[in-house]
Amino acid sequence: MTTAPTQLPGTIPALLSSRAAATPDKPFIVDGTVTLTYRETQEQAKALAAWLLNMGCQLEDRVAIWAPNCQQWIVAALGAQMVGATVVTLNTRYKGGEAADVLQRSGARFLFSVEQFLDVNYPALLQPFELTDLVTTVTLRVHSQSDHFANVLEEGRNILSSQQGEAALAAAAAQVTGNTTSDILFTSGTTGQAKGVVTDHGQNLQAFAAFVDILGLDTDDHYLIINPFFHSFGYKAGWLATMIAGATAYPLAVFDVPSVIEQIEQHSINVMPGPPTLFQSLMAHKDFDRDKLKTLTKATTGAAVIPMQLIEDMWEKLGLETVITAYGLSETCGLVTMCRRGDDAHTIATTSGRSIPNIDVAIFDNQGHALAPMETGEIVVKGFNVMRGYFENPQATAETIDREGWLHTGDIGFLDPDGNLHITDRLKDMYISGGFNCYPAEIEQQLCQHPAIAQAAVVGAPDPRMGEVGAAFVIASSPGPIDDQELIAWCRDVMANYKVPRHFFWIDTLPLNATGKVLKTELRKQLHLNNA
Incomplete structure (x- = not known):
């Protein structure tokens, strides 16, 4: 070995x-x-x-x-x-x-x-x-x-x-x-x-x-x-x-729990990374049988807030020896921090671990000053993993990577005294559905192409299976009833399925700040009240 x-x-x-x-x-x-x-x-x-x-x-x-x-x-x-x-x-x-x-x-x-x-x-x-x-x-x-x-x-x-x-x-x-x-x-x-x-x-x-x-x-x-x-x-x-x-890869074209179980049993699979929903779906499936999955020993997960119970279940129900959470984004080659083997369930579930070797992670305030441990601000990254830039977009590159080489992630979080990264908010207004990044502005632009929609604002709504799904607050372009299911069907024709909002709320006005920006925090409060 x-x-x-x-x-x-x-x-x-x-x-x-x-x-x-x-x-x-x-x-x-x-x-x-x-x-x-x-x-x-x-x-x-x-x-x-x-x-x-x-x-x-x-x-x-x-x-x-x-x-x-x-x-x-x-x-x-x-x-x-x-x-x-x-x-x-x-x-x-x-x-x-x-x-x-x-x-x-x-x-x-x-x-x-x-x-x-x-x-x-x-x-x-x-x-x-x-x-x-x-x-x-x-x-x-x-x-x-x-x-x-x-x-x-x-x-x-x-x-x-x-x-x-x-x-x-x-x-x-x-x-x-x-x-x-x-x-x-x-x-x-x-x-x-x-x-x-x-x-x-x-x-x-x-x-x-x-x-x-x-x-x-x-x-x-x-x-x-x-x-x-x-x-x-x-x-x-x-x-x-x-x-x-120097290992062996087993690509799976479509996620399907019976197929995953079959692959693990047939090929003695022992490594299986994936978003939390993958492991939740596997253990909740009617065909779940730990004996069929006994070869599994290693897993990494991330892309969403992870319940501590899930980490415990991955150890106890799946029998995994190594469970590691990680954090990264495309702009950092996909990797910034990782937990380490031997970390306890609380650390694995509530943090994204420490920076990988030769990478600096810091927390900045709004003025670009580094903050002390336990103080919340923007997560910034410097090191060999920072992208060379956005393709043919020097302005966006300059807005993301400052003159000192720090990449500003837009994610909000803090570092604990041990250097573990705690993420408290998402990249701008981004939410994650079933492990896929969903960007509200992109979805809003597509929604506004529908003739019945004048304005739209999208936020992530909690979902027990997907982690989060889209909730769209929309203003109609003309009076009259609009069928949500027809709208969802239209969305599925024009955008990837994971982007399609699962909830629509028809409103008269969107909450705006003094500069005309939609107050997503207010929409999340409304969403919480609707679900209460």
């Missing part, structure tokens, strides 16, 4: 190469009936890289991936990064307009997309939109090695069979360094428009080598990745961490 190498290679493809050399026949990805060893993963990534080069892909071109968790997702990302291209991840719950917006603003030249998934034809959703930079779309099928993606790999192998093809790939790979952009993850903000977070190979490897060390991942681990690859939790804390540890 070994853990992460003490000296990591400088790039993600170089890490794959080192793993393929050290443990060529060890399974890296087990996806349904498809198993790829580290060597086979590298061979497929090289073939894809050769194909991209032949198609004119250049250093730091954007390559988008719009697909659920599957082996092709990982190969596409590694192949793109092998030639110095930048991976742009797309949320699988996006509607066509949302995906087209990210593709257009990122200038993505290549798109890898699932052909058909959960009765949705993803490429068809993009047909109404003009994507001027997109050169080609490669489609794939989950749990398959016979699709357009497979044909592209075969073309890539033919290209590599010539000396010219091998030389071109070697030359392109030689340009990739730790400072090369590895990915752009789009995250919405209070303006309602998604911003692309730019990070590089070196900082992601360093951050998640710390994650691997703190969680105690090793080469013997079987890691079930339920968190979506389009998010840093599934991508960086998922398959990238698996590769750093």
Whole structure:
């Protein structure tokens, strides 16, 4: 049993190469009936890289991936990064307009997309939109090695069979360094428009080598990745961490409790991170049987306030040895703080742990002065994990990272005397539903596209299953009854399901402050009174 190498290679493809050399026949990805060893993963990534080069892909071109968790997702990302291209991840719950917006603003030249998934034809959703930079779309099928993606790999192998093809790939790979952009993850903000977070190979490897060390991942681990690859939790804390540890990844395309139980029992899964709702759903399910889950030993969770009882249950009912909570955001490669093995249930449930090595976390007041322990203010972060900036948005970057290099998270909290981070409020008005970040301004903009809505304000409402769901306070554009269920159905057509408000409150006016800003605190009070 070994853990992460003490000296990591400088790039993600170089890490794959080192793993393929050290443990060529060890399974890296087990996806349904498809198993790829580290060597086979590298061979497929090289073939894809050769194909991209032949198609004119250049250093730091954007390559988008719009697909659920599957082996092709990982190969596409590694192949793109092998030639110095930048991976742009797309949320699988996006509607066509949302995906087209990210593709257009990122200038993505290549798109890898699932052909058909959960009765949705993803490429068809993009047909109404003009994507001027997109050169080609490669489609794939989950749990398959016979699709357009497979044909592209075969073309890539033919290209590599010539000396010219091998030389071109070697030359392109030689340009990739730790400072090369590895990915752009789009995250919405209070303006309602998604911003692309730019990070590089070196900082992601360093951050998640710390994650691997703190969680105690090793080469013997079987890691079930339920968190979506389009998010840093599934991508960086998922398959990238698996590769750093030299372990085996088991991607799951759709969360379904019976499927999770089957995967754990069939593959002796012992590592399973996820939001609190995942573990709550697992233990509450009628088919829950601890004996079927006896191999589980390690888990990380976060993304919401966690009941202390849940941590106790994860230890006692699930029999886990290691339960760790963590805090991060896209702007910090997805990781800032983690609890440590051996922390008690109170620390794990009520804090997000201490900063990872070589990262500074502080609490600032409104004037930018550092506060003492136990004093509440804005959480700020400085260190190697801070993003290089927002893609082609220097103004937003300057508003987020100050001149001293502190990244202002917008989250509110305090540090206790032991350095544990306590988060007391969310990023601006953001709330988290089922582990997904929901940004009210973005949802409000979409709601106001409905002809019956003149104004809208959204806040998070407590929900026993999802943690929080959207509650929309709306002003009608004209008198007359409006059916909430019809409105919810309309919302599901234009926005990702996790964004759809579950409650609507029709009001005459919104509470405003002196500058005309909606007082969300007043809306939360009204919500509390309505639920009382």
